Amino acid sequence: MVNVDAGGGDRLALAVVVQYRMATTEQMHLLTAPGVRIEQTRRRLAKLRAEGLVDRITLPQAGRTRVWFPTEYGARIAASWPELRNCAPRLRRGSDPTAVRLAAGHGLTVTETALAFVQDARRRGDVCMPLDWIPEVHHPLGNGEAVIPDGLFYYERRSQNRDGGDGWRLLRAFVEVDRATMGPERLSAKVGAYARLHAYVPVPGGRTPPRRYGAEQQEAAWKRRCPLFPRLLFVLDGTGPEASSTVSRRSTPRPDKRPRPDSCVRFRSWSRRWPICWGTDPRHLCGAPFTTSVSA
Structure with a gap:
């Protein structure tokens, strides 16, 4: 044809x-x-x-x-x-x-963030297509509350199998973009919301039961898109170096095992000098290992 x-x-x-x-x-x-x-x-x-x-x-x-x-x-x-x-x-x-x-202001920064991942994948021979960035997906937490990340992205990274052949590793992450409009306390509170999302189990009637309810449990919205809970990446635009370290420090896991971000990176508007987001260890997205129980 x-x-x-x-x-x-x-x-x-x-x-x-x-x-x-x-x-x-x-x-x-x-x-x-x-x-x-x-x-x-x-x-x-x-x-x-x-x-x-x-x-x-x-x-x-x-x-x-x-x-x-x-x-x-x-x-x-x-x-x-x-x-x-x-x-x-x-x-x-x-x-x-x-x-x-x-x-x-916010919308174009989010688009620029997605563009950075797409361009990085092209340079590396990985796969991250323009429509692999899905913005503003609504994830209910019950009682009328919800988590709405700026983006959920899918990234296929080329890797080497144990036998030396080519393989692929699928990476996923929730992305939160902030343009210096929120203080560290509010940004850190977002991390707690994602911990609640990981623990949330929907049931008929909108109640949130403990996990032992087994038979009554329904599938959370994020599980329909990802087999494992995605990592969490904060992109801070227009902030100084102290902002990312403050968010990371205040989001350090506590005894209740709340997760911290995998990475807090600074993003200079329109410069396209994107910090490399993949650590040298291909098992971990965005640098250091994510050691809490919600790690994908």
Whole structure:
């Protein structure tokens, strides 16, 4: 068959805009078509806009940077695609210019974080595709509370088998991004929320029973995506070196075995000088071993 995938580039671009909720022209180019000239990405986005699938705003304070976001029509079309099946239901709605403008600082930093993992995988020969980053998945804790990480990413790392052959190791992590808007106390409290998520067992009626209830237990939402509890990575943007050490220190495991982050890394906005996130030991994500009972 000829030209059966003629719209493949348009489809990927729309899927990325819908899943990420917002991205600059440069981010879209590096995520979806880094091997071509950026003018081709601009033309593709302009075409999608003319078709009513995406729209854009301009940030004058950022060198007139254009930020793309899905319209309600575009989100509705993409929501039926199998590659977006794991996308959070609330992300399948379109955005409006005002909402995008007010959320651009955090939203674009989250997109930049995902882009860093995708680019690092390309350099290393690993696998982390643009849609392997799933943002804002709702994980209920009962009593109306929930954990909503900025992203859940899947990363396949090339490794060597014992016989010397090539193998693959699937790494997963919840990612929390902070732009110096929260103090160490609130950031540390997020770690406790993930400990509660690990222990949470849903039952009919919304009660949270102890684990001994066995037969009444239902499967937690995160178990439908990951066989083991993902690691936890904090990305601190616009903070000094003391911030990451403070969060790590305050999140040190206590006798109740609450987990601490695998890593707290600093992220310089728009520099793309991403700190290497993989330790020399391939068994452990983001540096030092994660020694608590919730380690994947």
